[in-house]
Amino acid sequence: MKPALIAAAVLAAISWGLWLLLPWLLKRRGVVARRTRFGLALVFDSSDADGTPVRLLSVNGVYQSICYTAPDLLWEPVCAYHRAFADVLAGSNLHRALVIGGGGYSFPKYLVAHTRRLLVDVVEIDPAITELARDHFYLDELIAGFCGADDDPVEVPCDIEGVVSVEQDGRLRLVEGDGWGYLTAQEAGLYECIVNDAFSGKRPLGPMETGEGARRVREHLAPDGFYLANVRSALEGRHAGPLRECTEAFGSTFSHLYLVPDKPETPEKVGYNAFVATDRELDCSRFGGRRLK
Structure with a gap:
């Protein structure tokens, strides 16, 4: 087998392995991943400019929603x-x-x-x-x-x-x-x-x-x-x-x-x-x- 083909096969195997590990890696970092009609949705926690905890929803790389996670702020718009x-x-x-x-x-x-x-x-x-x-x-x-x-x-x-x-x-x-x-x-x-x-x-x-x-x-x-x-x-x-x-x-x-x-x-x-x-x-x-x- 030619070296170029071997390299391509190795890269494909590595990419496939990383793809299979992706859900596990995201979960380890506290990120929820789920398939949706418009692409991969990610849910993760962060904080706003003032340091207030927030939760974000990203779908196919576009931010779709955000909310506060503190009990007294759940219904307030971010x-x-x-x-x-x-x-x-x-x-x-x-x-x-x-x-x-x-x-x-x-x-x-x-x-x-x-x-x-x-x-x-x-x-x-x-x-x-x-x-x-x-x-x-x-x-x-x-x-x-x-x-x-x-x-x-x-x-x-x-x-x-x-x-x-x-x-x-x-x-x-x-x-x-x-x-x-x-x-x-x-x-x-x-x-x-x-x-x-x-x-x-x-x-x-x-x-x-x-x-x-x-x-x-x-x-x-x-x-x-x-x-x-x-x-x-x-x-x-x-x-x-x-x-x-x-x-x-x-x-x-x-x-x-x-x-x-x-x-x-x-x-x-x-x-x-x-x-x-x-x-x-x-x-x-x-x-x-x-x-x-």
Whole structure:
């Protein structure tokens, strides 16, 4: 056998051996690894800039969620754009909210824990992600504490294209299916708040950046309701396309648009920006935002 072929065989064997050892090595370092629809998911503990313990979810190399692990902080938002969402909604009289994209269920947990009698529907397309949220991001603890621990979950009939199952657990309804399909179905009903926190790779939920997406949101939003979106975009320059698209699409449908920028000091860098569309006049100073329309 030629030396080059022998070297290639040895390298292949080493690579295969390392791949087989990877789960064991990750577990030894306190990392949970699980296969999901969109790639390998990793769950691991770290700390924020202030040294507060946090837990992170990364899927296929992209951070999807983060939460605090201290018992007194479990339901508080860690991400800046989630905190901006919370500030925008402060004092609002919410009865029903829809969150598209579960991930670690960070913002749904905040809504359920901090708003009495609020019913929250969460649409997550990947059941493996929801299981990770149950096992490692305190979703089951939230349900036990706020959603009626004495009641068994109820399977809810739902004939919506792209939706696999719907499970009602007290004030939280877990929908396994496609967020766009759920939103465009007439059965979805009206919400005072619709949150788009779903994205695949580096882009938000595709159709939601279009005029059709804006119109569908408006159809299912109560008068003076809020549409909140995590828009991963630069504020200026060649990487600002997603923000420009959202502004154009929702500006033709809603009276007011607001933005809480992630990186205002470096506008050409991509950040996670809190985008707000509503027909309600808001005081930007209350949530640190700027008016887009």
